[in-house]
Amino acid sequence: MLKAERHKYIMTKLIEDQKVVTTDLALALDLSEDTIRRDLNELDSKKLLEKVYGGAIQATEKTVDVFNININAEDEKIKIVTKALSLLHDGQVIIMSGGSTNLVFARLIPSDLNATIYTYSLPIAMQLSQHPNIDLIFIGGKMQKNAMVTIGMDVIQILSKIKADICFIGASSINVKQGLTEIGYEVSIVKKAMIESSDRVVSMFSSDKLNTKMPHVVCELSQLDTIVTDLDPEDLRLEEYRKSGVFVL
Structure with a gap:
């Protein structure tokens, strides 16, 4: 699978589930966890997602005023x-x-x-x-x-x-x-x-x-x-x- 295809799959799953887990992605794509981590790092550097321990979550804009925190739903x-x-x-x-x-x-x-x-x-x-x-x-x-x-x-x-x-x-x-x-x-x-x-x-x-x-x-x-x-x-x-x-x- 080409890198662009992997990235598209990751972003689609992220939109569907609001989060992705490295181990699950590796299993679904039949790839090593190291490959998935590199993909997540690249997408994180482009601010398309936010890499966290064990996977990634959707990128969110940081509010300037810490007392005024935006809450989803x-x-x-x-x-x-x-x-x-x-x-x-x-x-x-x-x-x-x-x-x-x-x-x-x-x-x-x-x-x-x-x-x-x-x-x-x-x-x-x-x-x-x-x-x-x-x-x-x-x-x-x-x-x-x-x-x-x-x-x-x-x-x-x-x-x-x-x-x-x-x-x-x-x-x-x-x-x-x-x-x-x-x-x-x-x-x-x-x-x-x-x-x-x-x-x-x-x-x-x-x-x-x-x-x-x-x-x-x-x-x-x-x-x-x-x-x-x-x-x-x-x-x-x-x-x-x-x-x-x-x-x-």
Whole structure:
């Protein structure tokens, strides 16, 4: 297959799935992963996509004002997080991962809620810094610039010392067999630590993440207490998740 044909295939898959995984592309095109990585590097240099660990995502324009972050499908995410607001109450210790759905959630937290919130997401920390009654703790560490979250051992050590009532964790992918999975290894490790430190685990995500997978496992489905999506809880697409014992909101 010619390079131009490979590039066209990669860009088509990216438009269809919003992301591509190196191993999947190598399998589909019957090529080595090194060849695929070179193709992704070239497309990244042309700003046609954004190369990330294990694959690539669609290229996005960076906003100049970090307080004014553009959110794709914001109405859908508002529908998701509005359901989860019922899980909040005064006095909770909460951990929040990064991601645009959790950022929308942070924006909608009622102004009269008194709680302590830990986060390693810079955009979420900035949003919550304006909340009048939230005791906010930002977990510092090495900054992963594309996602604006901190990663590394510093983050994990702090998380290991927290005893949280509930955590709200974003999902890149989820399926019944593998549970939550992530494209990035370091983020998956941080999310594991977050789950270990929390009594209750809630994952909020759009329905297009259902029945998909990424290279790095975060947790099995049994470790989730609640999942929140844009679908009706009785939707047939959620049937296997309900059967697994997870509560669907």
